[in-house]
Amino acid sequence: MGYKKILIAVDNSICSEKAAKIGYDTAKNYDAEVALLNIVEPAPAATTPDFTLAPVFLEVYDNSEENSHILLKEIENKYGKGIKTSYFSVLDTASHGILQQAEDWGADLIVMGTHGRGGLYRFLVGSVAAHVARKSACPVLIVPTKADV
Template sequence: MDVKKVLIAVDNSTCSEKAARVGYETALQFGAEVALVNIVEPVPANVNPDLTLAPVFLETYDNSKENSDMLLKEIELKFAQGTKTTYLSTVDTAAHGIIKQAEEWAADLIVIGTYGRTGLYHFLMGSVAEHVARKSACPVLIIPNKWEED
């Protein structure tokens, strides 16, 4: 497998941090570059009578984008060890956004963490990692939350 571009999907969770560590380790082994992607989930917008977005939505997006950029920078500082890193952030649903960013960036591998939820919660909410694995055009490495470093 020839891996030149590793896309690592992150959010503000411990399972995401584990995925970032493994993603950067994998990139180092292959001499690949990394893209960190954080999806900003859409906020239901209030539409004014003149069909413009309410200022509250725009302010929320600005804050989310700023928080997303800060998260990506923190992950890079913690794990990159000099690996070339690109930041990708967009407003979308998690699974669709990750797949779309992977395609646009031409990723060779997606690394994503999973909470490992089961039962009713999994049935009702589904799994972002599972959806990405089913729909992605490139291989997906899923890091379970229970994974521990050797």
């Protein structure tokens, strides 16, 4: 079985950088294209008295989207080495955004890192990687924080 479309979910962390490297290495081995995905999680909406979004919220989102594009370009420049790459910056929750974008783009494989949090934090908040792995229609490669790359 080969992979032709690899979705790599990244944020601004060490674990996602490791996932990006492994995702691009996998793409090279399978002659696959890559989509880099960064989720911009929505901030709590603040509204004005007439129930329109406050300008502060819109400014924060614009800044987050711009930072997201910069992050994706930096990752491609570092690991891409000529591999065809698409960018997706999506305003959504992490799990839903990854699953939805993988389906929309037709990914054969999702590559993502895990922060490796455990204990009470994982019990209360849950793991994005675990949720994506349970719900995904395609294989999910989860790169642990402790991985040597």
